[in-house]
Amino acid sequence: GAGVSQSPSNKVTEKGKDVELRCDPISGHTALYWYRQRLGQGLEFLIYFQGNSAPDKSGLPSDRFSAERTGESVSTLTIQRTQQEDSAVYLCASSLYGTDNQPQHFGDGTRLSIL
Amino acid sequence: AQSVSQHNHHVILSEAASLELGCNYSYGGTVNLFWYVQYPGQHLQLLLKYFSGDPLVKGIKGFEAEFIKSKFSFNLRKPSVQWSDTAEYFCAVNAGKLIFGTGTRLQVFP
Numbered sequence: 001g002a003g004v005s006q007s008p009s010n011k012v013t014e015k016g017k018d019v020e021l022r023c024d025p026i027s028g029h030t031a032l033y034w035y036r037q038r039l040g041q042g043l044e045f046l047i048y049f050q051g052n053s054a055p056d057k058s059g060l061p062s063d064r065f066s067a068e069r070t071g072e073s074v075s076t077l078t079i080q081r082t083q084q085e086d087s088a089v090y091l092c093a094s095s096l097y098g099t100d101n102q103p104q105h106f107g108d109g110t111r112l113s114i115l
Numbered sequence: 116a117q118s119v120s121q122h123n124h125h126v127i128l129s130e131a132a133s134l135e136l137g138c139n140y141s142y143g144g145t146v147n148l149f150w151y152v153q154y155p156g157q158h159l160q161l162l163l164k165y166f167s168g169d170p171l172v173k174g175i176k177g178f179e180a181e182f183i184k185s186k187f188s189f190n191l192r193k194p195s196v197q198w199s200d201t202a203e204y205f206c207a208v209n210a211g212k213l214i215f216g217t218g219t220r221l222q223v224f225p
Contacts, residue, residue, distance in 0.1 A: 003158075004158075033212070033213065035213075035215075041217060042119075042121075042205065042215045042216055042217035042218050043205065043207075043213075043215040044215075045212050045213065045214065048212055056212055058212075059212075091158075091159070093159075093213075100145075100147045100209040100210065101147045101164075101166045101209070103149065103161045103164055104161075104213060105161075106151075106158045106159035106160070107158060108157075108158045109158065
């Protein structure tokens with residue numbers, strides 16, 4: 001596709017349920033990033049993939065959060081036993097290479113609401 | 116730890132006014148600096164970037180930013196804003212991972 005695609009665009013779920021968020025990066029981009037944006041706050045780094053490996057997962061807030069990437073393409077971010085503080089917009093970005101001078105291209109995000 | 120500060124949280128301007136949004140970062144190594152913009156209902160997109168060379172960089176839509184190493188700053192400027200510049204603006208530094216400021220919401224009234 002032309003850009004980074006995320007699904008679903010909106011997700012409402014009950015506290016305690018598991019959710020899975022999907023990201024399709026730009027074709028050929030080797031680096032993939034997940035961020036979280038809580039209401040009124042800046043973007044918070046969660047995890048970075050280079051290929052299918054995650055050399056930096058330092059931003060994952062707890063062990064309820066996990067992510068994987070397969071085929072050097074699609075990535076899924078899973079949140080288990082969701083809590084209300086998990087409510088946020090989850091953004092995915094990709095870049096051609098995972099180097100510091102590469103701009104990142106963002107998807108539209110998944111707006112997650114935990115009731 | 117690396118951090119980015121955007122001191123202007125909400126800026127309201129009339130069309131044709133000049134704009135300057137502050138951005139300060141803390142990072143001791145070589146920095147790569149970015150400004151991203153998010154228009155209402157749209158995804159984040161790159162406005163401009165600085166890697167090296169001329170510290171005054173020009174981006175899309177008439178925006179520019181100046182990297183001042185001694186001040187650890189990368190302020191965004193535009194001499195004359197338009198209503199269509201209404202958006203949220205994020206400064207970011209890439210130091211192994213992209214670290215964002217909290218954003219500045221700009222509202223431009225006609």
